[in-house]
Amino acid sequence: MPVLESDRLFLRGFLPSDAAAVQQLAGAFEIADTTTNIPHPYEDGMAESWIGHHPTAYQQGLLVPFAIIRRHDSALMGAISLMSIEQGHQAEIGYWIGKPFWGQGVCSEATQLIVRFAFSSLNLARLYARHFSRNPASGRVLANAGFLHEGTSRDHVEKWGILEDSENYGLLRGQWEAHNP
């Protein structure tokens, strides 16, 4: 896994020793509530299992899962990944930030890093992302990184027995390069 760096953050692959922090942060109700696949409660062993599948998925070229690390004290703040990678074409971006770190621009900064990596190093042509319509903060993160809103998929995801509307965003490499020469 490469390491990506910005002023406040670095992104690196997850380590087995990150499991306790992942369980604590991802275990908050608010993280599961607006994500598709994060379980709640987040039980013992789930973080170890999640981190444990990363090397195989990475080697298969399907997933690039980064831990978001605060530079000054190496605290783990969240996760950001390229998922469903189609080599030479596109990937989906997904992320969560631990509640204590919300509202500090962390996810926006991490998203800009992973976008640069996806276009410059992986040479993907398109990135896309989705968020529940009731989660506008995620839409702001994507807009900050230059994504365009491409539409709404009504009742697209079933979450805890409720059908959720989903907002769809996309970013093309040419569009990104025009703003990041």
Ligand SMILES: CC(C)(COP(=O)(O)OP(=O)(O)OC[C@H]1O[C@@H](n2cnc3c(N)ncnc32)[C@H](O)[C@@H]1OP(=O)(O)O)[C@@H](O)C(=O)NCCC(=O)NCCS
């Ligand atoms: C969504 C999430 C990733 C944002 O992380 P963050 O580090 O707090 O995000 P940032 O600080 O970079 O940016 C948040 C933006 O949302 C805005 N925002 C926050 N709450 C908002 C709300 N209720 N309505 C609209 N915008 C809101 C902020 O003003 C900011 O926008 P700005 O940069 O234009 O000022 C974080 O809240 C989270 O992990 N939520 C739970 C998991 C999740 O929803 N993951 C995404 C699934 S698609």
